[in-house]
Structures are given as structure tokens and as C-alpha cells.
Amino acid sequence: MQAENSSSIVVVGGGHAAGRAIEALRGAGFAGRIALVGDEKQPPYERPALSKQLLNGEVEFDSLLVRPRDWYAEQGVELVLGTRAEAIDRPARRVLLRDGRAIAYDRLLLTTGARARPLTVAGANLPGVHAVRTVADALALRERLRPGARLLVVGAGLIGLEVAAVARARGCEVAVLEAGPHALGRVTPPEVGRMFEQLHASFGTEVHAGTLLTRIDKLRDAQRLVATSADGRRWEADAIVAAIGAVPNDELAANAGLRVDNGIRTDEFGRTSDPAIFAAGDVTAHFNPLLGRHLRLETWQNAQNQAIAVARVMAGGAQSHSEVPWFWTDQFGLNFQSAGAPMGWDEVHWRHAPDGKPAVVFYLQDGVLVGGATFNQGRQMRHLKQLIGVRARVDGRRLQDPGTALDQLARMVG
Ligand SMILES: Cc1cc2nc3c(=O)[nH]c(=O)nc-3n(C[C@H](O)[C@H](O)[C@H](O)COP(=O)(O)OP(=O)(O)OC[C@H]3O[C@@H](n4cnc5c(N)ncnc54)[C@H](O)[C@@H]3O)c2cc1C
Structure with a gap:
């Protein structure tokens, strides 16, 4: 079913999820009105480099933009930046902005993300x-x-x-x-x-x-x-x-009476407790069918893929979003990637590279692979995610053995 092209979608929150959602709405053929309300001055950008390459002066800001500034005008997307959405008037389907304006929507997407958890000790607000x-x-x-x-x-x-x-x-x-x-x-x-x-x-x-x-x-x-x-x-x-740490920017949703519980509660389609309102990205406590529970993630992968999936649903699609959580970090030349969102584990198994350095670590709960991480072995991550996704039961000794290729293991149990 194609969404009405005469209808209007408003996206609140101008971060990574917002940018990818708008791209996916147009990509799915939605030709109606799109307005993006964001309180930062910049159009949507990706944040991982803020604590890595941008902080180190290796890249400049424009390389982080989800899409160049001109793209939004070319796509007929109205940018309302540097302005906060203060309230949602659900009966009238309007978003009320801090500058006094109101924007009407038929469907609303909340991608308000998270903010840095503030220090509360004395002196926390000192310059520096x-x-x-x-x-x-x-x-x-x-x-x-x-x-x-x-x-x-x-x-x-x-x-x-x-x-x-x-x-x-x-x-x-x-x-x-x-x-x-x-x-x-x-x-x-x-x-x-x-x-x-x-x-x-x-x-x-x-x-x-x-x-x-x-x-x-x-x-x-x-x-x-x-x-x-x-x-x-x-x-x-x-x-x-x-x-x-970070705290979800879910007050806008909570004040509008949407269900909120450490993030805006959504199902696997990004639907909130109001059928006209969807949510994606860091702000969501979303249902993950692979894990069988709700969780809130603060990851690039989720901001990107969940937003795309939810936008497609808003444009008339019917595909749910379901994937193994994943993040990475880069420190001192070490690329560490981690998959899964285990609630706990009772076994940890290490696989080492020929030089004796850790290559992969696996976390098992009751014999089931629930998570794992790679150390400068990013190419193994796809197989590790596959194994976690099918809740593979694997003997710890096989996981430790570098002779057991993870791709073969994934094919066997997949
Ligand atoms: C420094 C840093 C490094 C990171 N590194 C990694 C990494 O290495 N790997 C990884 O997987 N993930 C990483 N992440 C996490 C990743 O960047 C986030 O998961 C992602 O940015 C979430 O995107 P989002 O669009 O959901 O939310 P956000 O990026 O938080 O964007 C939300 C936007 O909405 C705005 N907003 C909030 N409320 C309102 C309102 N009422 N009205 C208008 N606008 C509003 C916010 O100001 C913000 O601009 C990192 C995050 C940070 C901060």
C-alpha cells in the first residue's frame, strides 16, 4: 500500500536517524510534504567521528553529513533547523515549536535521540x-x-x-x-x-x-x-x-501521553501507542523480534537501519525491523566490534590470533551464543552476527579453536 502523496510527514529530531528516514521516505516513493524540525543548526549528520576523527582533526564536519545541504531542497524537504519542538498537540495533529510556529502532520516521526547525561557534582557547570x-x-x-x-x-x-x-x-x-x-x-x-x-x-x-x-x-x-x-x-x-552515558530525549513523547519507558516504546515497525506517530533511533525502546524483548540502543547501526525500516513502513511498507545489535569503537589502532545485547552470560571463550593476541571473544548463556566481539578482525563480524542471530548452541572448545572457521560454523547452524 502506497502512502497518500498528498499527506504530510513531520520528522522531529535532526540527527542520523532523521536523515536516513527522510532519504528512505523519498526512496520508497513518498512524494508528499516532509518537514524536518531539529534543534541543532546543522542538517542531519553522523556522530561517531565526533569522538574520533573529527576530534583528532583528521576530518572536517561536512564529511559527516548524511546528505549535503542542497539535497534537502532538491528533494522538497522543508528544513526547520535551530528550533525545538516543544509539544505535540495530538488531537489537532500539530507540532508546536519553541519559536511559536505550529506544523501540521498526518504522520509524525520522532527521532529525538539522546543527550549526554549531565554530571551532577558541585562544579559540573564550570567553564572547562x-x-x-x-x-x-x-x-x-x-x-x-x-x-x-x-x-x-x-x-x-x-x-x-x-x-x-x-x-x-x-x-x-x-x-x-x-x-x-x-x-x-x-x-x-x-x-x-x-x-x-x-x-x-x-x-x-x-x-x-x-x-x-x-x-x-x-x-x-x-x-x-x-x-x-x-x-x-x-x-x-x-x-x-x-x-x-546518555539519556533519551523522550520528554516530548511522554508529555504528549505516548507510552515511554526509558525511551519511546515502539513495536518492531516503529509504531508508538498513537497510530499516527512513529519513532526511530536512540530515543526508542523498541521491540526486537530476534531477542524477543524491548531494548534501547545507542548505536550507529540502529540509528541507520531502524530509521530506514520505519520510514518504509510510514511510506506504506509492511516489513518489520529485526537485527542483531552491533557497535564498534576505534582506539589506539584497535578496531573493536561487538555484537548481541546479552542480558548476562555464564561462559566467556577467547580465540587468539597466531601472534597470541585476542582475535574474537564469545559470550554464552546456557550453552547458547548470545554475544561476542572481534579485535581487529572485522571480517569475522558478519559470521558472528549470523551465529548470534540463530541463537547457535556451540561448544566453547570449538569457538576457541582457530581451526573452526566461523563462516563454516555459521553455514552449519544457520
Ligand atoms: C561522540 C559519539 C560517538 C559515537 N560513536 C559511535 C560508534 O563508534 N559506533 C556506534 O555504533 N555508535 C556510536 N555513537 C552512537 C550514534 O552516533 C547514535 O546512536 C546516533 O547518533 C543516534 O542517532 P539518532 O538520530 O537516533 O539521535 P541523535 O544523533 O541524538 O539525534 C537526535 C537529534 O534530535 C535533536 N532533538 C532532540 N529533541 C528535540 C526537539 N524536541 N526538537 C528538535 N530537535 C530535537 C537533538 O538535538 C539531535 O540533534 C556515537 C555517539 C556519539 C555522541
Whole structure:
């Protein structure tokens, strides 16, 4: 069924998911009105380079754009940028903007993403305390990463460690504080987190796990900040980066009465509790049929593929979205890719490369492969995802054995 081409689709949230959704709407033949409301000034762009190549000065902003600026005009897409959507008037099907305007919709797509979780300690708002979520954030931080500058990163998650790696490569003195027992605690088992801590240590950066930041002060008569932890240790820094996770921008939906539970609740088609309103990307707590549960992801893959799938449904398609979660990170020349979203595991198996370095790690729960990760072995990822997708039951010894090719294993159990 083709969507009415006289109808109007409004997309709120001008990030990666929004850009790909608009592209997919036009790609699916939707010729009606499309308006994009985004509170950043830039048209949709991809964020991964903000803590990697853009922060390091290897690429400039325009290379991150989902589509060049002119493309939107060529496609008849109305860009309403630098403006926040403040409310959704569901009975009247209108989005109310901060600047007083109202935009009518027949169907609405919410791609409002997530924002950096703010630090709440005393001194969190002092100049010199940074977050890294937007291009403006990344460019402001880049200015601070001069050789010899001291940087303190709060949070040893993916973004914190990426920023730490870039800062070190640019000649900064870097320390990382992590409240949890090890790095990457939200996304990997302890042994993988500790590998990352060792990687950073080998480049001269200490990751202080189990260390809770309690306050930030400005040193009297100096530009420097000083951070204090719960056990009384102190770190002086020219800049501090808060990288303690992200929170979904789901208030717009919640205030409009949509079902929200750590993100906008959607089914596998991106449908919210209002049939006229859809959602995609970081802001969704969406149903994943492969995993059999709802989850919220903060990944490039989900922003891209879920948005495309939901846009096609909005344009009249009937295909649900279902894939094995996946993300990557790049630090000090290590490309780490991780697949699956395990709730837990009771076995961890390592496969090593001929030089003895870790190549692949597998996580099993009750004998079923529920997740895994590759270390500079991105070509194995497709097979690993396949095996996770079919919930393969594989003996741990076979997984450890480099003689068991993952593509063959995937063919056997697939
Ligand atoms: C620094 C960084 C590095 C990353 N690196 C990786 C990586 O290596 N690998 C990986 O898989 N993923 C990575 N990610 C995650 C990935 O970038 C996100 O999953 C993706 O950006 C999500 O896209 P989105 O469009 O759903 O949301 P967002 O990118 O958050 O975009 C949402 C947009 O909506 C706007 N908005 C919110 N509310 C409103 C409103 N009421 N009105 C108007 N506009 C509004 C926001 O300001 C924002 O511009 C990284 C993210 C960051 C921040």
C-alpha cells in the first residue's frame, strides 16, 4: 500500500536517524510534504567521528553529513533547523515549536535521540567541563586538546575512552575516572574492560576504576580545574570531559501521553501507542523480534537501519525491523566490534590470533551464543552476527579453536 502523496510527514529530531528516514521516505516513493524540525543548526549528520576523527582533526564536519545541504531542497524537504519542538498537540495533529510556529502532520516521526547525561557534582557547570554529543561540543573540546594539556575524562565507557585515546595521541596528559569496577562495564564483560584499561595504560593513561568523582573546583589564581574523588584523591586538569552515558530525549513523547519507558516504546515497525506517530533511533525502546524483548540502543547501526525500516513502513511498507545489535569503537589502532545485547552470560571463550593476541571473544548463556566481539578482525563480524542471530548452541572448545572457521560454523547452524 502506497502512502497518500498528498499527506504530510513531520520528522522531529535532526540527527542520523532523521536523515536516513527522510532519504528512505523519498526512496520508497513518498512524494508528499516532509518537514524536518531539529534543534541543532546543522542538517542531519553522523556522530561517531565526533569522538574520533573529527576530534583528532583528521576530518572536517561536512564529511559527516548524511546528505549535503542542497539535497534537502532538491528533494522538497522543508528544513526547520535551530528550533525545538516543544509539544505535540495530538488531537489537532500539530507540532508546536519553541519559536511559536505550529506544523501540521498526518504522520509524525520522532527521532529525538539522546543527550549526554549531565554530571551532577558541585562544579559540573564550570567553564572547562565538556560533554561530547554534538559537533559544537566536539569542536569546543578539540580546541582544548593541545600538546601538554591535562585532560581528565570522567567515565570509561566507549565515548570516554575514545576521547582519552585521541587526547593522548594529540600529546595531552590524560587520566580517566570510572565509578564502576572496570572500563566498558555497560557493554562488555570485566576481562574485556580490563584489556582496554591495559591498552590505555600502555600508552601512558591511567584508568582509575572504582573511583567516584565527588566535586570539581577551580584552582584559585589559575585556569586549571581540580577534581576530587570520594576517597579524597585529586586531579588537576585544564579540561574535564563528562562521558557518563546518555539519556533519551523522550520528554516530548511522554508529555504528549505516548507510552515511554526509558525511551519511546515502539513495536518492531516503529509504531508508538498513537497510530499516527512513529519513532526511530536512540530515543526508542523498541521491540526486537530476534531477542524477543524491548531494548534501547545507542548505536550507529540502529540509528541507520531502524530509521530506514520505519520510514518504509510510514511510506506504506509492511516489513518489520529485526537485527542483531552491533557497535564498534576505534582506539589506539584497535578496531573493536561487538555484537548481541546479552542480558548476562555464564561462559566467556577467547580465540587468539597466531601472534597470541585476542582475535574474537564469545559470550554464552546456557550453552547458547548470545554475544561476542572481534579485535581487529572485522571480517569475522558478519559470521558472528549470523551465529548470534540463530541463537547457535556451540561448544566453547570449538569457538576457541582457530581451526573452526566461523563462516563454516555459521553455514552449519544457520
Ligand atoms: C561522540 C559519539 C560517538 C559515537 N560513536 C559511535 C560508534 O563508534 N559506533 C556506534 O555504533 N555508535 C556510536 N555513537 C552512537 C550514534 O552516533 C547514535 O546512536 C546516533 O547518533 C543516534 O542517532 P539518532 O538520530 O537516533 O539521535 P541523535 O544523533 O541524538 O539525534 C537526535 C537529534 O534530535 C535533536 N532533538 C532532540 N529533541 C528535540 C526537539 N524536541 N526538537 C528538535 N530537535 C530535537 C537533538 O538535538 C539531535 O540533534 C556515537 C555517539 C556519539 C555522541
